[in-house]
Amino acid sequence: MPDPEIRMRKMVEALRENQYRITPQRLAILKVLAESKGHPSVESIYEQVKTNFPTTSLATIYKNVAVLKDLHQLLELGFSDDSNRYDGNKPYDHPHVVCTVCRKILDPDISALADMTQELTRETGFAITRHRLDFFGICPDCQARQ
Amino acid sequence: MPDPEIRMRKMVEALRENQYRITPQRLAILKVLAESKGHPSVESIYEQVKTNFPTTSLATIYKNVAVLKDLHQLLELGFSDDSNRYDGNKPYDHPHVVCTVCRKILDPDISALADMTQELTRETGFAITRHRLDFFGICPDCQARQ
């Protein structure tokens, strides 16, 4: 079973467990989230869902994203100068690389992180609970285009 | 000479070099920025400057912060759910620890970072130009209060 399908089932399960109803629009949103690699915005989810359900409302996307976030099935990446982006595949803290040209966001495979939180706790006395690690640059595609 | 004074001179120098006028309000803002440890917001700078210059306008703080940012004398930390915070002491990318209770922001001494960008470049093919690394938790003061 492909990864996106596993994620969809997991999310549907979370919805059912919490007495949320399974609507076609909801499933379409889950599908987009489970299949997206670039961390879509609400607007982008909206555009994709509309290809199958042309009457879908933007408000519906917002409401469903909020539900999934509450159920911890969605990681929200807020940007002060851009709209929020969502990660439905790894709904837990992890580093991201952000292309400053095409705005796509990817998950790097990175190892050197685990120690960092420990070092910080020792260094600062903070009880670290979460992190947000963004690296900005130009992706291979956009480099090639220039 | 204490660190804050060195920073103030550096910032005044940058202003002069770029034909900006040295006003008392401007100096008061630089002083707050050079002496602050917790990465103040515009509002916080405003409150502090007003103790010496009660007629200072919030707009003046905004305008001066923008000037200093342009001159690369100030690091701006934007938050999607909170107002911007400013670092006048280390106006270049570096990790931060953010207290989720009192909202203070500190600079940890951390070593394990240098490699990360290299590993990312190799891993993703991105040409990394900058980063934003925030660790969230509860500071020692707020832990003690609970």
Added chain:
DNA sequence: TTTTAATGGAAAATGATTATCAATAAATAG
């Protein structure tokens, strides 16, 4: 069939930041 959550469409809120402009004062040359 009944209950009530979810949807769709539009309007409203949000609140930090930016723009405006008359009044003030820093810089500089004579």
Added chain:
DNA sequence: CTATTTATTGATAATCATTTTCCATTAAAA
């Protein structure tokens, strides 16, 4: 030291796009 120029200040109004709210209609669940 004085005059001139023009950047800066202060007070307020305007902006901005995203996100939230509203409510009548629709449809999922049992």
